[in-house]
Amino acid sequence: MNTVEPSLPPLREVIAKHGLSASKALGQNFLFDEQLLDRIAAIPGALEGQQVLEVGPGPGGLTRALLRAGAQVTAIEMDRRCLPPLAELEEIFPGKLRVIEGDAMKIAPATLFEGAYHIVANLPYNVGTALFTGWLSGEEWPPQWRSLTLMFQEEVARRIVAEPGTSAYGRLAILAQWRSRAKLAMKVHRSAFTPPPKVMSAIVQITPAEAPQGVSMRVLERVTEAAFGQRRKMLRQSLKGVPGGLDTLETLGIDPQRRAETLSVDEFVSIGRVLS
Numbered sequence: 001m002n003t004v005e006p007s008l009p010p011l012r013e014v015i016a017k018h019g020l021s022a023s024k025a026l027g028q029n030f031l032f033d034e035q036l037l038d039r040i041a042a043i044p045g046a047l048e049g050q051q052v053l054e055v056g057p058g059p060g061g062l063t064r065a066l067l068r069a070g071a072q073v074t075a076i077e078m079d080r081r082c083l084p085p086l087a088e089l090e091e092i093f094p095g096k097l098r099v100i101e102g103d104a105m106k107i108a109p110a111t112l113f114e115g116a117y118h119i120v121a122n123l124p125y126n127v128g129t130a131l132f133t134g135w136l137s138g139e140e141w142p143p144q145w146r147s148l149t150l151m152f153q154e155e156v157a158r159r160i161v162a163e164p165g166t167s168a169y170g171r172l173a174i175l176a177q178w179r180s181r182a183k184l185a186m187k188v189h190r191s192a193f194t195p196p197p198k199v200m201s202a203i204v205q206i207t208p209a210e211a212p213q214g215v216s217m218r219v220l221e222r223v224t225e226a227a228f229g230q231r232r233k234m235l236r237q238s239l240k241g242v243p244g245g246l247d248t249l250e251t252l253g254i255d256p257q258r259r260a261e262t263l264s265v266d267e268f269v270s271i272g273r274v275l276s
C-alpha cells in the first residue's frame with residue numbers, strides 16, 4: 001500500500017474550501033476519518049491494480065482511501081459541486097482516477113469496464129437498495145463484479161445478511177444469498193458521519209458464489225414476492241396466486257402451513273427450480 005501520498009489536505013478543509021454543505025436530497029453524509037476510510041477500503045482485500053467502481057464519492061474521502069490502496073478507481077457522482085475536489089485528487093493520483101458526472105441509477109457499470117471490477121461505496125441511502133438489487137439481479141452469473149462492499153443503514157444491512165426465522169429475513173436476504181455470500185463486514189457509528197444520520201450504519205460485503213442450476217432469477221423473484229408479500233400468512237395462502245405453487249410444496253414435502261420466513265434459502269431455490 002502507498003502509505004505516503006503527496007499533500008492531501010484534511011477532508012474537512014476540502015469541504016470548507018469548496019463550500020460543500022451536505023445536501024439531504026442527495027443523501028450526503030460524509031466520512032472524514034481517514035483511518036476508518038482505510039479500513040473500509042481494505043474490506044475487499046488487496047486492491048493494488050484492481051478496477052474499482054465507487055458510487056457517490058462526494059468530496060472523495062473513500063476515493064482517496066481506495067487510491068491509497070492502489071486501486072484504479074472509476075467514480076460516479078451526481079453533485080457537480082464535488083467535481084473540483086475530485087479533480088484535485090485526480091492530479092495527485094495521475095491516471096488512477098476517472099470521474100463520471102451522472103446518475104448511477106442510469107449508468108450500467110458493465111459499460112464502464114473491460115474485465116473484472118469491485119464495487120465499493122458509501123451509498124446514498126435514497127438509491128442504495130435500488131442500486132444493490134440491480135447489481136444482484138443480472139442474468140449473467142458470476143457477474144463481472146468480483147465483490148460489493150457497501151454501506152447501508154444498519155437495518156437494511158441486517159436484512160441483507162438475515163437468516164431464516166428472523167424478522168429481518170425476506171426478499172433482500174434471498175436475493176443476496178441464493179448465489180452469493182453476504183456478510184456484515186463492519187458496523188459504523190452514526191457519529192462517524194458529517195452530518196450524523198439518524199440511524200446507525202453497517203457495511204456488507206457480497207461475493208458471488210456458484211449459482212444453483214436450473215433456477216431462473218425471474219421465477220425466484222416471483223415466488224419470494226408472493227411468499228413475503230403476505231409474510232404472516234401460511235404458504236398455502238400466500239403461494240395460491242403462483243401457478244403450480246401449492247403442487248410444488250407437495251412435491252418437495254414442504255408443509256404448506258409453514259410461513260415464508262421459516263424457509264431456508266435452499267428451500268426457496270428448490271421451489272424456484274421446480275417452477276422454472
Ligand SMILES: C[S@@+](CC[C@H](N)C(=O)[O-])C[C@H]1O[C@@H](n2cnc3c(N)ncnc32)[C@H](O)[C@@H]1O
Nearest residue numbers: 026029030031056057058078079103104122124
Ligand atoms: C453518503 S454520501 C457519501 C460520500 C462519500 N463517499 C463519503 O463516504 O464521505 C453519498 C454520495 O452519493 C452522491 N449521490 C447521490 N445520489 C447519487 C446518484 N444517483 N448517482 C451518483 N451519486 C449520487 C451524493 O452526492 C453523495 O456525494
